[in-house]
Amino acid sequence: MKLSDASLRQIEAAHPGRSTWLAANAGSGKTRVLTDRVARLLLDGVMPQNILCLTYTKAAASEMQNRLFKRLGRWTMLDDVTLLDELAALGVERDLGPDDIDRARTLFARAVEAPGGLKIQTIHSFCAAILRRFPLEARVNPQFVEIDERAQNLLLDEVVEAIADGQGQSSFDGIAEHFTGPDLQKFLHAILNLDHHFDSHPGADGIWKALGLPAGYDDxxxxxxxxxxxxxxxxxxxxxxxxxxxxxxxxxxxxxxxxxxxxxxxxxxxxxxxxxxxxxxxxxxxxxxxxxxxxxxxxxxxxxxxxxxxxxxxxxxxxxxxxxxxxxxxxxxxxxxxxxxx
Structure with missing residues (x-):
């Protein structure tokens, strides 16, 4: 089988013994390279529970897991010649024989029955799992739950309303006077992301001095x-x-x-x-x-x-x-x- 340069590069990137940084356009085969890499690890005898795949979104994690299980399930049904051809197409460098065929046909069951399951998850869920294993070290409540975007936005709105409904002059009044953006939620998220800049308040005199204005300078x-x-x-x-x-x-x-x-x-x-x-x-x-x-x-x-x-x-x-x-x-x-x- 003659392989194209692109296919050769994919095989090279899927080599489980190499540390690889993969960058490519949409639809060019990045997910396939990752699933090939996991399949080759399994073929090399790595236990499924010892493989960790992290993605950014739940959709990507689900897509990768579905593709991998679909391939492993397909291998259980192929005839020997076709299965050997597929294993060779992965780029396995050793001579393939009956032992490889038997191992490939058992991978689906091993992956399904692995303790804790095959770990293909998002970065967020991985970090949450670490926090739950070490709550004391992380100084978090062991019963914590992750907040979703909708709940977070509702909480932000509640906080703003509480500030705006306060007695007398509200700090939100000053923001309302100057804010010109279309989306208040983005502004609130920006404050949260930059919260370390607001650890200390310079005061009016400090701000005026930083901008080269005399203290009390006004209209x-x-x-x-x-x-x-x-x-x-x-x-x-x-x-x-x-x-x-x-x-x-x-x-x-x-x-x-x-x-x-x-x-x-x-x-x-x-x-x-x-x-x-x-x-x-x-x-x-x-x-x-x-x-x-x-x-x-x-x-x-x-x-x-x-x-x-x-x-x-x-x-x-x-x-x-x-x-x-x-x-x-x-x-x-x-x-x-x-x-x-x-």
Missing amino acids: ASLAQECFLPDDFQHIEELKALLMTKDENSNDFKAGLRLQAIPGPELTTADLPTLESVFLNKTGKAPGLAKIGSFPTKATRAELPGMAQVEALMLRVEAGRQSRLSLKVARRSLALYDFAAEF
């Missing part, structure tokens, strides 16, 4: 850095002038964005809008004020308070990093508060 501090009392009036004058321009012009489009600023004074909530109009998004100077390039030259000449607008542009530029750092600080504090209680 009022940011507004004081960015705005002067008459800035809103200058924005109103700029807005009115921009809205007189051609509707397809960049000046007019900037005026439309400035319409989102309600007044009667500028607040830190207006900073993202001001940044979108006053600062470069891309190019050679991203994040820097459009001094000399916004609005257009003709429009700048028409605006009496252009100097004051440019001064505001520079303050918005200088305050952008503080605004972003304050946003991250608040989100981090909310996360630490919630994670600690959760």
Whole structure:
């Protein structure tokens, strides 16, 4: 029988005396190689109870066990010539004879009757079995049961509800203010997976310091850095002038964005809008004020308070990093508060 290169590689990977790392595409024969490997171990006289196969999913464990038992059961019914051909196709390197035929035909019964059964199981069930054998060493209750995904999600929901229903300000309120993801369950699982990062709470001062902000820095501090009392009036004058321009012009489009600023004074909530109009998004100077390039030259000449607008542009530029750092600080504090209680 002439074997293809792929078949030869499968036979090589199934050799029970070699440590093999197998990587291949779906449907290319990985499960067959594994079942071939177990079959060759059994043919070599290894007791079924001494073989351990671990998979990631229950479906994979079931598939592998079904294939193996199907093959061993088939061997009990084959004639000698056909059975020898199948054993040879496994890559057995010794000369095959009557003893091999007899052993192959008894493997099905030996596998079925093996104490504890043939061990083809998931990593999770294997680890659970180890924990049950050594509960004192693992410091777990010997009567523990594994939680399934549905029960875990229900438990997560119950914990969140208990936190949200607490008296006064809830740590979940802070998360609800900042959370923008579509799936709260994924967020909760992420906290569980990263729980070691929340062993110690740095406190508000620690978070603010880590982000380069003075202790107690807040919206009022940011507004004081960015705005002067008459800035809103200058924005109103700029807005009115921009809205007189051609509707397809960049000046007019900037005026439309400035319409989102309600007044009667500028607040830190207006900073993202001001940044979108006053600062470069891309190019050679991203994040820097459009001094000399916004609005257009003709429009700048028409605006009496252009100097004051440019001064505001520079303050918005200088305050952008503080605004972003304050946003991250608040989100981090909310996360630490919630994670600690959760």
